[in-house]
Amino acid sequence: MPTTVAEPGRTTKGEQTRALILHTALDLFRERGYEETTMRLIAHEAGVAPGNIYYYFRSKEHLIQGFYALSLDEHVAASQPVLAQETDLRARLLGVMRAKIETSEPYHRFSGLLFKSAADPSSPLSPFSPESHPVRQACTALFAEVLTGSKTRVPDDLQAELPNLLWLYHMGIILFWLHDKSPQRVRTYRLIEHTVELIARVIGLATVPLLRPIRTRVLRLLTDLRQDTS
Protein backbone atom coordinates (compact mmCIF):
# COMPACT_ATOMS: atom_id res chain seq x y z
CA MET A 1 0.00 0.00 0.00
CA PRO A 2 1.47 3.33 -1.07
CA THR A 3 2.18 6.06 1.44
CA THR A 4 -0.47 8.72 1.23
CA VAL A 5 -0.32 12.44 1.78
CA ALA A 6 -2.48 12.03 4.86
CA GLU A 7 -0.37 9.54 6.77
CA PRO A 8 3.36 9.14 6.41
CA GLY A 9 4.81 5.65 6.77
CA ARG A 10 5.85 5.62 10.42
CA THR A 11 3.76 3.77 12.95
CA THR A 12 5.39 4.68 16.23
CA LYS A 13 3.30 4.99 19.34
CA GLY A 14 3.00 8.72 18.79
CA GLU A 15 1.86 8.38 15.19
CA GLN A 16 -0.85 5.98 16.26
CA THR A 17 -2.17 8.30 18.96
CA ARG A 18 -2.05 11.13 16.47
CA ALA A 19 -4.09 9.18 13.94
CA LEU A 20 -6.52 8.09 16.63
CA ILE A 21 -7.15 11.68 17.68
CA LEU A 22 -7.52 12.85 14.09
CA HIS A 23 -10.02 10.18 13.09
CA THR A 24 -12.00 10.60 16.29
CA ALA A 25 -12.18 14.33 15.67
CA LEU A 26 -13.21 14.02 12.02
CA ASP A 27 -15.90 11.47 12.89
CA LEU A 28 -17.30 13.80 15.53
CA PHE A 29 -17.15 16.81 13.20
CA ARG A 30 -19.05 14.82 10.60
CA GLU A 31 -21.68 13.67 13.09
CA ARG A 32 -22.23 16.81 15.15
CA GLY A 33 -20.58 19.62 13.26
CA TYR A 34 -17.46 21.59 14.15
CA GLU A 35 -18.70 24.10 16.70
CA GLU A 36 -20.66 21.48 18.58
CA THR A 37 -17.63 19.26 18.96
CA THR A 38 -15.59 20.38 21.97
CA MET A 39 -11.95 19.54 22.44
CA ARG A 40 -12.90 17.94 25.73
CA LEU A 41 -15.31 15.63 23.90
CA ILE A 42 -12.73 14.65 21.29
CA ALA A 43 -10.28 13.90 24.08
CA HIS A 44 -12.86 11.87 25.96
CA GLU A 45 -13.87 9.82 22.90
CA ALA A 46 -10.26 9.20 21.95
CA GLY A 47 -9.43 8.27 25.53
CA VAL A 48 -6.75 10.89 26.01
CA ALA A 49 -6.43 14.00 28.15
CA PRO A 50 -7.73 17.26 26.71
CA GLY A 51 -4.38 18.97 26.93
CA ASN A 52 -2.73 16.04 25.19
CA ILE A 53 -4.36 16.85 21.88
CA TYR A 54 -2.24 19.96 21.77
CA TYR A 55 0.87 17.85 21.77
CA TYR A 56 -0.13 16.60 18.33
CA PHE A 57 -2.16 19.45 16.90
CA ARG A 58 -1.45 23.12 17.32
CA SER A 59 -5.13 24.03 17.59
CA LYS A 60 -8.62 22.78 16.97
CA GLU A 61 -8.49 24.27 13.48
CA HIS A 62 -5.31 22.37 12.76
CA LEU A 63 -7.30 19.18 12.97
CA ILE A 64 -8.75 20.39 9.70
CA GLN A 65 -5.37 20.34 8.04
CA GLY A 66 -5.51 16.60 8.59
CA PHE A 67 -8.81 16.54 6.79
CA TYR A 68 -7.35 18.28 3.75
CA ALA A 69 -4.89 15.46 3.26
CA LEU A 70 -7.40 12.71 3.97
CA SER A 71 -9.88 14.27 1.56
CA LEU A 72 -7.26 14.53 -1.17
CA ASP A 73 -6.36 10.86 -0.88
CA GLU A 74 -10.00 9.90 -1.26
CA HIS A 75 -10.43 12.24 -4.22
CA VAL A 76 -7.42 10.81 -6.03
CA ALA A 77 -8.61 7.26 -5.43
CA ALA A 78 -12.15 8.03 -6.60
CA SER A 79 -10.78 9.66 -9.75
CA GLN A 80 -8.78 6.65 -10.91
CA PRO A 81 -11.58 4.82 -12.77
CA VAL A 82 -12.44 7.73 -15.08
CA LEU A 83 -8.83 8.64 -15.64
CA ALA A 84 -8.05 5.06 -16.57
CA GLN A 85 -10.94 4.67 -19.00
CA GLU A 86 -11.79 8.00 -20.60
CA THR A 87 -9.62 9.78 -23.12
CA ASP A 88 -11.99 12.66 -23.82
CA LEU A 89 -10.92 15.81 -21.98
CA ARG A 90 -14.53 16.71 -21.21
CA ALA A 91 -15.30 13.31 -19.74
CA ARG A 92 -12.10 13.24 -17.70
CA LEU A 93 -12.61 16.65 -16.15
CA LEU A 94 -16.25 15.91 -15.49
CA GLY A 95 -15.37 12.64 -13.80
CA VAL A 96 -12.73 14.20 -11.57
CA MET A 97 -15.01 17.04 -10.53
CA ARG A 98 -17.86 14.68 -9.75
CA ALA A 99 -15.48 12.52 -7.74
CA LYS A 100 -14.52 15.58 -5.72
CA ILE A 101 -18.08 16.39 -4.77
CA GLU A 102 -19.01 12.79 -4.11
CA THR A 103 -16.10 12.17 -1.78
CA SER A 104 -16.64 15.48 -0.01
CA GLU A 105 -20.36 14.97 0.53
CA PRO A 106 -20.07 13.33 3.98
CA TYR A 107 -18.20 16.39 5.17
CA HIS A 108 -20.50 18.99 3.65
CA ARG A 109 -21.56 20.28 7.05
CA PHE A 110 -18.15 21.28 8.20
CA SER A 111 -16.24 21.81 4.98
CA GLY A 112 -16.99 25.49 5.30
CA LEU A 113 -14.24 25.57 7.85
CA LEU A 114 -11.72 24.96 5.12
CA PHE A 115 -12.67 28.20 3.48
CA LYS A 116 -12.79 30.17 6.66
CA SER A 117 -9.06 30.12 6.70
CA ALA A 118 -8.74 30.80 2.99
CA ALA A 119 -9.06 34.48 3.67
CA ASP A 120 -6.52 34.67 6.42
CA PRO A 121 -3.07 35.00 4.88
CA SER A 122 -1.39 34.41 8.21
CA SER A 123 -3.21 31.13 8.76
CA PRO A 124 -1.27 28.00 7.87
CA LEU A 125 -4.64 26.49 7.09
CA SER A 126 -5.25 28.72 4.11
CA PRO A 127 -5.22 26.67 0.90
CA PHE A 128 -2.78 29.28 -0.39
CA SER A 129 -0.34 28.93 2.50
CA PRO A 130 3.07 27.23 2.31
CA GLU A 131 1.83 24.63 4.79
CA SER A 132 -0.92 23.62 2.38
CA HIS A 133 1.50 23.44 -0.51
CA PRO A 134 1.93 19.64 -0.59
CA VAL A 135 -1.80 19.05 -0.72
CA ARG A 136 -2.38 21.81 -3.26
CA GLN A 137 0.49 20.47 -5.35
CA ALA A 138 -0.91 16.95 -5.35
CA CYS A 139 -4.35 18.20 -6.28
CA THR A 140 -2.93 20.31 -9.12
CA ALA A 141 -1.07 17.24 -10.35
CA LEU A 142 -4.39 15.45 -10.57
CA PHE A 143 -5.68 18.14 -12.91
CA ALA A 144 -2.48 17.96 -14.92
CA GLU A 145 -3.21 14.27 -15.36
CA VAL A 146 -6.68 15.13 -16.61
CA LEU A 147 -5.01 17.06 -19.43
CA THR A 148 -2.03 14.87 -20.27
CA GLY A 149 -4.07 11.70 -20.40
CA SER A 150 -6.62 13.12 -22.81
CA LYS A 151 -6.48 12.84 -26.58
CA THR A 152 -7.12 16.57 -26.89
CA ARG A 153 -3.98 18.40 -27.88
CA VAL A 154 -3.30 21.28 -25.50
CA PRO A 155 -0.62 23.82 -26.51
CA ASP A 156 2.45 23.72 -24.28
CA ASP A 157 2.20 27.25 -22.91
CA LEU A 158 -1.41 26.67 -21.92
CA GLN A 159 -0.58 23.25 -20.56
CA ALA A 160 1.81 24.84 -18.10
CA GLU A 161 -0.82 27.13 -16.60
CA LEU A 162 -4.03 25.16 -16.94
CA PRO A 163 -3.59 22.81 -13.97
CA ASN A 164 -3.31 25.79 -11.64
CA LEU A 165 -6.35 27.40 -13.20
CA LEU A 166 -8.33 24.20 -12.89
CA TRP A 167 -7.37 23.95 -9.24
CA LEU A 168 -8.72 27.47 -8.73
CA TYR A 169 -11.84 26.52 -10.67
CA HIS A 170 -12.41 23.51 -8.46
CA MET A 171 -12.10 25.70 -5.37
CA GLY A 172 -14.82 27.91 -6.80
CA ILE A 173 -17.05 24.92 -7.37
CA ILE A 174 -16.54 23.81 -3.79
CA LEU A 175 -17.51 27.26 -2.57
CA PHE A 176 -20.72 26.98 -4.59
CA TRP A 177 -21.34 23.46 -3.28
CA LEU A 178 -20.96 24.70 0.28
CA HIS A 179 -23.87 27.06 -0.25
CA ASP A 180 -25.91 24.62 -2.30
CA LYS A 181 -29.04 23.54 -0.47
CA SER A 182 -30.75 21.85 -3.41
CA PRO A 183 -31.80 18.19 -3.04
CA GLN A 184 -29.02 15.77 -3.95
CA ARG A 185 -26.93 18.88 -4.64
CA VAL A 186 -28.35 18.89 -8.16
CA ARG A 187 -27.46 22.53 -8.72
CA THR A 188 -23.79 21.86 -8.10
CA TYR A 189 -23.78 18.92 -10.47
CA ARG A 190 -25.53 20.98 -13.12
CA LEU A 191 -23.03 23.80 -12.62
CA ILE A 192 -20.17 21.33 -13.05
CA GLU A 193 -21.65 19.92 -16.25
CA HIS A 194 -22.14 23.35 -17.77
CA THR A 195 -18.80 24.79 -16.74
CA VAL A 196 -16.86 21.72 -17.83
CA GLU A 197 -18.50 22.02 -21.22
CA LEU A 198 -17.51 25.69 -21.35
CA ILE A 199 -13.94 25.05 -20.27
CA ALA A 200 -13.53 22.37 -22.92
CA ARG A 201 -14.84 24.75 -25.58
CA VAL A 202 -12.65 27.63 -24.48
CA ILE A 203 -9.58 25.37 -24.55
CA GLY A 204 -10.60 24.34 -28.03
CA LEU A 205 -10.87 27.98 -29.07
CA ALA A 206 -7.46 28.86 -27.68
CA THR A 207 -5.80 28.39 -31.04
CA VAL A 208 -8.25 30.49 -33.07
CA PRO A 209 -6.23 33.35 -34.66
CA LEU A 210 -8.83 36.02 -33.87
CA LEU A 211 -8.36 35.37 -30.15
CA ARG A 212 -4.59 35.39 -30.19
CA PRO A 213 -4.17 38.84 -28.57
CA ILE A 214 -6.45 37.87 -25.69
CA ARG A 215 -4.75 34.53 -25.28
CA THR A 216 -1.28 36.06 -25.02
CA ARG A 217 -2.56 38.63 -22.54
CA VAL A 218 -4.08 35.92 -20.36
CA LEU A 219 -0.93 33.82 -20.48
CA ARG A 220 1.25 36.78 -19.63
CA LEU A 221 -0.99 37.61 -16.71
CA LEU A 222 -0.85 34.05 -15.42
CA THR A 223 2.91 33.62 -15.60
CA ASP A 224 3.21 37.05 -14.05
CA LEU A 225 1.06 35.99 -11.13
CA ARG A 226 2.86 32.75 -10.51
CA GLN A 227 6.05 34.74 -10.04
CA ASP A 228 6.02 34.98 -6.28
CA THR A 229 2.91 33.02 -5.39
CA SER A 230 3.87 29.46 -6.14
Place this chain on the structure above:
Amino acid sequence: MPTTVAEPGRTTKGEQTRALILHTALDLFRERGYEETTMRLIAHEAGVAPGNIYYYFRSKEHLIQGFYALSLDEHVAASQPVLAQETDLRARLLGVMRAKIETSEPYHRFSGLLFKSAADPSSPLSPFSPESHPVRQACTALFAEVLTGSKTRVPDDLQAELPNLLWLYHMGIILFWLHDKSPQRVRTYRLIEHTVELIARVIGLATVPLLRPIRTRVLRLLTDLRQDTS
Protein backbone atom coordinates in the same frame (compact mmCIF):
# COMPACT_ATOMS: atom_id res chain seq x y z
CA MET B 1 -26.82 64.58 3.85
CA PRO B 2 -28.30 61.42 2.40
CA THR B 3 -29.01 58.38 4.52
CA THR B 4 -26.31 55.77 4.02
CA VAL B 5 -26.45 52.01 4.15
CA ALA B 6 -24.30 52.06 7.25
CA GLU B 7 -26.40 54.32 9.41
CA PRO B 8 -30.13 54.76 9.05
CA GLY B 9 -31.59 58.17 9.81
CA ARG B 10 -32.61 57.74 13.45
CA THR B 11 -30.56 59.26 16.22
CA THR B 12 -32.22 57.94 19.36
CA LYS B 13 -30.15 57.26 22.46
CA GLY B 14 -29.80 53.63 21.44
CA GLU B 15 -28.67 54.43 17.93
CA GLN B 16 -25.99 56.69 19.32
CA THR B 17 -24.64 54.07 21.70
CA ARG B 18 -24.72 51.55 18.89
CA ALA B 19 -22.74 53.83 16.61
CA LEU B 20 -20.29 54.61 19.42
CA ILE B 21 -19.62 50.93 20.03
CA LEU B 22 -19.26 50.20 16.33
CA HIS B 23 -16.79 52.99 15.66
CA THR B 24 -14.79 52.22 18.77
CA ALA B 25 -14.57 48.60 17.72
CA LEU B 26 -13.57 49.33 14.13
CA ASP B 27 -10.91 51.78 15.29
CA LEU B 28 -9.47 49.18 17.62
CA PHE B 29 -9.62 46.48 14.95
CA ARG B 30 -7.73 48.76 12.60
CA GLU B 31 -5.09 49.64 15.20
CA ARG B 32 -4.52 46.29 16.87
CA GLY B 33 -6.15 43.69 14.66
CA TYR B 34 -9.25 41.64 15.32
CA GLU B 35 -7.99 38.83 17.55
CA GLU B 36 -6.03 41.22 19.74
CA THR B 37 -9.08 43.36 20.38
CA THR B 38 -11.10 41.89 23.22
CA MET B 39 -14.74 42.63 23.82
CA ARG B 40 -13.78 43.86 27.26
CA LEU B 41 -11.41 46.38 25.70
CA ILE B 42 -13.99 47.62 23.25
CA ALA B 43 -16.42 48.02 26.13
CA HIS B 44 -13.86 49.85 28.22
CA GLU B 45 -12.88 52.24 25.42
CA ALA B 46 -16.48 52.93 24.55
CA GLY B 47 -17.30 53.45 28.21
CA VAL B 48 -19.96 50.76 28.42
CA ALA B 49 -20.25 47.41 30.18
CA PRO B 50 -18.92 44.37 28.34
CA GLY B 51 -22.26 42.61 28.36
CA ASN B 52 -23.94 45.69 26.98
CA ILE B 53 -22.31 45.31 23.60
CA TYR B 54 -24.39 42.18 23.14
CA TYR B 55 -27.54 44.22 23.42
CA TYR B 56 -26.59 45.87 20.13
CA PHE B 57 -24.54 43.21 18.36
CA ARG B 58 -25.22 39.51 18.40
CA SER B 59 -21.53 38.61 18.51
CA LYS B 60 -18.05 39.99 18.04
CA GLU B 61 -18.18 38.93 14.40
CA HIS B 62 -21.37 40.86 13.91
CA LEU B 63 -19.43 44.03 14.47
CA ILE B 64 -17.95 43.22 11.10
CA GLN B 65 -21.35 43.44 9.44
CA GLY B 66 -21.23 47.11 10.44
CA PHE B 67 -17.92 47.38 8.66
CA TYR B 68 -19.38 46.00 5.44
CA ALA B 69 -21.83 48.85 5.29
CA LEU B 70 -19.34 51.51 6.30
CA SER B 71 -16.87 50.26 3.73
CA LEU B 72 -19.48 50.31 0.99
CA ASP B 73 -20.38 53.91 1.71
CA GLU B 74 -16.74 54.92 1.45
CA HIS B 75 -16.31 52.96 -1.77
CA VAL B 76 -19.33 54.59 -3.38
CA ALA B 77 -18.15 58.05 -2.36
CA ALA B 78 -14.61 57.45 -3.62
CA SER B 79 -15.99 56.19 -6.93
CA GLN B 80 -17.99 59.29 -7.71
CA PRO B 81 -15.19 61.35 -9.34
CA VAL B 82 -14.33 58.74 -11.99
CA LEU B 83 -17.94 57.91 -12.66
CA ALA B 84 -18.74 61.58 -13.14
CA GLN B 85 -15.84 62.25 -15.52
CA GLU B 86 -14.99 59.15 -17.50
CA THR B 87 -17.15 57.67 -20.24
CA ASP B 88 -14.79 54.90 -21.28
CA LEU B 89 -15.83 51.54 -19.82
CA ARG B 90 -12.24 50.57 -19.18
CA ALA B 91 -11.44 53.76 -17.28
CA ARG B 92 -14.64 53.60 -15.27
CA LEU B 93 -14.14 50.02 -14.13
CA LEU B 94 -10.48 50.69 -13.40
CA GLY B 95 -11.38 53.73 -11.32
CA VAL B 96 -14.01 51.92 -9.29
CA MET B 97 -11.74 48.97 -8.60
CA ARG B 98 -8.89 51.23 -7.55
CA ALA B 99 -11.26 53.12 -5.29
CA LYS B 100 -12.21 49.84 -3.66
CA ILE B 101 -8.65 48.92 -2.81
CA GLU B 102 -7.74 52.44 -1.72
CA THR B 103 -10.66 52.77 0.67
CA SER B 104 -10.09 49.25 2.01
CA GLU B 105 -6.38 49.73 2.62
CA PRO B 106 -6.66 50.93 6.23
CA TYR B 107 -8.51 47.75 7.07
CA HIS B 108 -6.22 45.35 5.24
CA ARG B 109 -5.14 43.68 8.46
CA PHE B 110 -8.55 42.54 9.50
CA SER B 111 -10.46 42.39 6.24
CA GLY B 112 -9.71 38.70 6.10
CA LEU B 113 -12.43 38.31 8.65
CA LEU B 114 -14.97 39.24 6.02
CA PHE B 115 -14.04 36.24 3.99
CA LYS B 116 -13.89 33.88 6.89
CA SER B 117 -17.63 33.91 6.96
CA ALA B 118 -17.95 33.70 3.19
CA ALA B 119 -17.64 29.96 3.39
CA ASP B 120 -20.16 29.43 6.12
CA PRO B 121 -23.62 29.26 4.54
CA SER B 122 -25.30 29.47 7.92
CA SER B 123 -23.49 32.65 8.87
CA PRO B 124 -25.43 35.87 8.38
CA LEU B 125 -22.05 37.46 7.77
CA SER B 126 -21.45 35.61 4.53
CA PRO B 127 -21.50 38.02 1.60
CA PHE B 128 -23.93 35.58 -0.01
CA SER B 129 -26.36 35.57 2.91
CA PRO B 130 -29.78 37.27 2.92
CA GLU B 131 -28.53 39.55 5.70
CA SER B 132 -25.80 40.85 3.43
CA HIS B 133 -28.21 41.37 0.57
CA PRO B 134 -28.64 45.15 0.96
CA VAL B 135 -24.90 45.76 0.89
CA ARG B 136 -24.34 43.32 -1.95
CA GLN B 137 -27.21 44.89 -3.86
CA ALA B 138 -25.82 48.40 -3.44
CA CYS B 139 -22.38 47.28 -4.53
CA THR B 140 -23.79 45.53 -7.58
CA ALA B 141 -25.66 48.71 -8.43
CA LEU B 142 -22.34 50.53 -8.44
CA PHE B 143 -21.04 48.14 -11.09
CA ALA B 144 -24.25 48.56 -13.05
CA GLU B 145 -23.54 52.28 -13.07
CA VAL B 146 -20.06 51.59 -14.41
CA LEU B 147 -21.73 50.01 -17.44
CA THR B 148 -24.72 52.26 -17.99
CA GLY B 149 -22.67 55.44 -17.75
CA SER B 150 -20.13 54.31 -20.32
CA LYS B 151 -20.28 55.05 -24.01
CA THR B 152 -19.64 51.38 -24.78
CA ARG B 153 -22.79 49.71 -25.97
CA VAL B 154 -23.45 46.55 -23.96
CA PRO B 155 -26.12 44.15 -25.27
CA ASP B 156 -29.21 43.96 -23.05
CA ASP B 157 -28.91 40.29 -22.12
CA LEU B 158 -25.31 40.75 -21.04
CA GLN B 159 -26.16 44.01 -19.30
CA ALA B 160 -28.54 42.12 -17.06
CA GLU B 161 -25.91 39.67 -15.85
CA LEU B 162 -22.69 41.65 -15.94
CA PRO B 163 -23.12 43.63 -12.70
CA ASN B 164 -23.40 40.40 -10.75
CA LEU B 165 -20.37 38.99 -12.50
CA LEU B 166 -18.39 42.14 -11.80
CA TRP B 167 -19.34 41.94 -8.14
CA LEU B 168 -17.99 38.40 -8.07
CA TYR B 169 -14.88 39.57 -9.89
CA HIS B 170 -14.31 42.31 -7.33
CA MET B 171 -14.62 39.75 -4.51
CA GLY B 172 -11.90 37.73 -6.20
CA ILE B 173 -9.66 40.78 -6.40
CA ILE B 174 -10.18 41.45 -2.72
CA LEU B 175 -9.20 37.87 -1.93
CA PHE B 176 -6.00 38.41 -3.89
CA TRP B 177 -5.39 41.73 -2.17
CA LEU B 178 -5.77 40.07 1.23
CA HIS B 179 -2.84 37.80 0.41
CA ASP B 180 -0.82 40.48 -1.34
CA LYS B 181 2.32 41.34 0.64
CA SER B 182 4.03 43.36 -2.09
CA PRO B 183 5.06 46.95 -1.27
CA GLN B 184 2.28 49.46 -1.90
CA ARG B 185 0.19 46.47 -2.95
CA VAL B 186 1.60 46.87 -6.46
CA ARG B 187 0.73 43.32 -7.45
CA THR B 188 -2.94 43.90 -6.76
CA TYR B 189 -2.97 47.12 -8.77
CA ARG B 190 -1.22 45.39 -11.64
CA LEU B 191 -3.70 42.54 -11.49
CA ILE B 192 -6.55 45.02 -11.61
CA GLU B 193 -5.10 46.81 -14.61
CA HIS B 194 -4.61 43.59 -16.55
CA THR B 195 -7.93 42.03 -15.69
CA VAL B 196 -9.88 45.22 -16.39
CA GLU B 197 -8.24 45.32 -19.80
CA LEU B 198 -9.23 41.69 -20.37
CA ILE B 199 -12.78 42.21 -19.23
CA ALA B 200 -13.19 45.17 -21.53
CA ARG B 201 -11.90 43.13 -24.45
CA VAL B 202 -14.08 40.15 -23.72
CA ILE B 203 -17.14 42.39 -23.51
CA GLY B 204 -16.13 43.83 -26.85
CA LEU B 205 -15.87 40.35 -28.31
CA ALA B 206 -19.28 39.31 -27.04
CA THR B 207 -20.93 40.18 -30.32
CA VAL B 208 -18.50 38.35 -32.61
CA PRO B 209 -20.50 35.69 -34.52
CA LEU B 210 -17.91 32.95 -34.05
CA LEU B 211 -18.39 33.15 -30.29
CA ARG B 212 -22.14 33.12 -30.35
CA PRO B 213 -22.55 29.50 -29.13
CA ILE B 214 -20.27 30.13 -26.15
CA ARG B 215 -21.99 33.40 -25.37
CA THR B 216 -25.44 31.84 -25.28
CA ARG B 217 -24.17 29.00 -23.12
CA VAL B 218 -22.67 31.43 -20.65
CA LEU B 219 -25.81 33.52 -20.52
CA ARG B 220 -27.99 30.46 -20.03
CA LEU B 221 -25.75 29.30 -17.23
CA LEU B 222 -25.88 32.68 -15.52
CA THR B 223 -29.64 33.11 -15.67
CA ASP B 224 -29.94 29.53 -14.52
CA LEU B 225 -27.78 30.23 -11.50
CA ARG B 226 -29.60 33.38 -10.49
CA GLN B 227 -32.79 31.32 -10.24
CA ASP B 228 -32.76 30.63 -6.51
CA THR B 229 -29.63 32.46 -5.41
CA SER B 230 -30.61 36.10 -5.70
Place this chain on the structure above:
DNA sequence: GTCTATAACCGGATAGAC
Protein backbone atom coordinates in the same frame (compact mmCIF):
# COMPACT_ATOMS: atom_id res chain seq x y z
C1' DG C 1 13.69 12.65 24.84
C1' DT C 2 8.79 11.16 24.00
C1' DC C 3 4.50 11.30 25.70
C1' DT C 4 0.48 12.14 29.15
C1' DA C 5 -2.25 14.30 32.85
C1' DT C 6 -3.97 18.11 35.85
C1' DA C 7 -5.07 22.66 36.79
C1' DA C 8 -5.48 27.10 35.57
C1' DC C 9 -6.12 31.09 32.26
C1' DC C 10 -8.38 33.92 29.05
C1' DG C 11 -11.87 35.82 26.38
C1' DG C 12 -16.45 35.37 24.09
C1' DA C 13 -21.02 34.89 25.47
C1' DT C 14 -25.30 34.64 28.61
C1' DA C 15 -28.58 35.36 32.77
C1' DG C 16 -30.76 38.11 35.32
C1' DA C 17 -30.98 42.14 38.53
C1' DC C 18 -31.71 47.02 38.32
Place this chain on the structure above:
DNA sequence: GTCTATCCGGTTATAGAC
Protein backbone atom coordinates in the same frame (compact mmCIF):
# COMPACT_ATOMS: atom_id res chain seq x y z
C1' DG D 1 -30.96 50.09 28.06
C1' DT D 2 -27.24 49.09 31.30
C1' DC D 3 -24.71 46.55 34.73
C1' DT D 4 -22.56 42.37 37.40
C1' DA D 5 -21.64 37.78 37.89
C1' DT D 6 -21.03 33.65 35.75
C1' DC D 7 -20.57 30.05 32.29
C1' DC D 8 -18.23 27.62 28.77
C1' DG D 9 -14.74 26.03 25.79
C1' DG D 10 -10.18 26.73 23.48
C1' DT D 11 -5.70 26.98 25.09
C1' DT D 12 -1.42 26.97 28.01
C1' DA D 13 1.75 25.96 31.94
C1' DT D 14 3.72 22.71 34.15
C1' DA D 15 4.68 18.58 36.47
C1' DG D 16 5.60 14.15 35.99
C1' DA D 17 5.41 9.12 33.74
C1' DC D 18 7.31 5.95 30.43
